[in-house]
Amino acid sequence: MGRVFLEGYDPDEFDCYRQIMQNLPPVQGWLTDNYSGERERVIRGTNGSVECRPMAYTRSNAMRLDAARDWIDKQTTISAALKNALIFSVILAADRAFNGTNDQKSSLKAWTTRALTPVSFPTPSLIEGPTGTQLNSDILHLDSKAYDFVYLDPPYTHGVLYAACYHLNNSIAVWNKPQLNYDYALPRPLDICFRDKGETAGGFYNKSTAAECFQHLLTQFDCKRIVLSYSNAPRNVLTPDELFAICSAVGTVSTYSVDHAICTQPSMFNKVSTELKELFITIDTHD
Numbered sequence: 001m002g003r004v005f006l007e008g009y010d011p012d013e014f015d016c017y018r019q020i021m022q023n024l025p026p027v028q029g030w031l032t033d034n035y036s037g038e039r040e041r042v043i044r045g046t047n048g049s050v051e052c053r054p055m056a057y058t059r060s061n062a063m064r065l066d067a068a069r070d071w072i073d074k075q076t077t078i079s080a081a082l083k084n085a086l087i088f089s090v091i092l093a094a095d096r097a098f099n100g101t102n103d104q105k106s107s108l109k110a111w112t113t114r115a116l117t118p119v120s121f122p123t124p125s126l127i128e129g130p131t132g133t134q135l136n137s138d139i140l141h142l143d144s145k146a147y148d149f150v151y152l153d154p155p156y157t158h159g160v161l162y163a164a165c166y167h168l169n170n171s172i173a174v175w176n177k178p179q180l181n182y183d184y185a186l187p188r189p190l191d192i193c194f195r196d197k198g199e200t201a202g203g204f205y206n207k208s209t210a211a212e213c214f215q216h217l218l219t220q221f222d223c224k225r226i227v228l229s230y231s232n233a234p235r236n237v238l239t240p241d242e243l244f245a246i247c248s249a250v251g252t253v254s255t256y257s258v259d260h261a262i263c264t265q266p267s268m269f270n271k272v273s274t275e276l277k278e279l280f281i282t283i284d285t286h287d
């Protein structure tokens with residue numbers, strides 16, 4: 001998705017392919033088999049009661065999403081930019097048809113109107129202007145570290161893994177049809193079931209490893225200015241003061257803050273706490 005914003009795509013070509021994608025015959029595939037219809041499951045916090053609950057998508061929508069995503073992979077002669085834009089469109093469509101709130105860990109008790117609406121494939125925002133490059137790697141193991149300006153938006157909540165929150169987007173993007181663990185309300189790819197593997201996620205996701213990660217993150221760049229977004233939410237891996245101490249060792253720090261909502265809170269509640277602040281920390285580096 002980042003590549004679509006940074007590299008752009010040909011809108012006319014995209015539209016032509018989008019229309020074909022919109023009219024493909026539905027196919028029963030990986031999404032249909034694993035994430036559609038209703039499934040009996042034990043409901044957490046109910047003393048083991050079993051109920052039949054909606055999954056991520058209605059069967060007919062999952063079949064349209066499967067048809068589109070399989071078809072994109074068969075288009076072997078199209079440009080990478082067009083392919084990425086089409087995949088982005090499938091992710092946007094899947095997101096709209098998803099029977100849940102903000103993350104992809106569970107779905108709602110009853111089908112929503114959105115989930116019951118037939119899938120339509122949107123056109124991703126086309127950003128005009130200078131193009132850029134997306135690197136896809138661990139930020140703690142970068143090859144290139146010299147930049148004019150660095151903006152960082154790292155995870156900051158203990159135990160809330162992005163890979164678990166947005167695994168469906170990732171599976172649709174990569175389309176490697178991973179093996180799943182069905183013990184969760186929505187099945188999860190095995191490689192992100194850390195607890196079942198007896199592992200902790202570590203890195204930015206854990207209070208015991210976060211300080212070292214932030215220190216490494218902020219001291220590695222050869223640049224004049226770093227801007228970091230963070231928040232003061234209660235489950236954060238570092239308190240703002242702990243983070244300021246790390247930032248102050250790197251350069252001169254100034255902050256700007258705005259109100260924000262917790263990302264795991266359904267957007268339909270539209271609740272913004274006056275206590276919660278999104279912080280933008282500017283560090284003008286010492287050298």
Ligand SMILES: C[S@@+](CC[C@H](N)C(=O)[O-])C[C@H]1O[C@@H](n2cnc3c(N)ncnc32)[C@H](O)[C@@H]1O
Pocket residue numbers: 137138139140153154155156162163203204
């Ligand atoms: C707060 S989100 C950033 C969201 C992004 N700014 C956006 O608007 O989509 C933090 C991101 O950091 C990624 N992440 C976590 N650990 C990472 C690491 N070691 N290297 C690179 N990315 C990492 C997560 O997967 C997640 O996408």
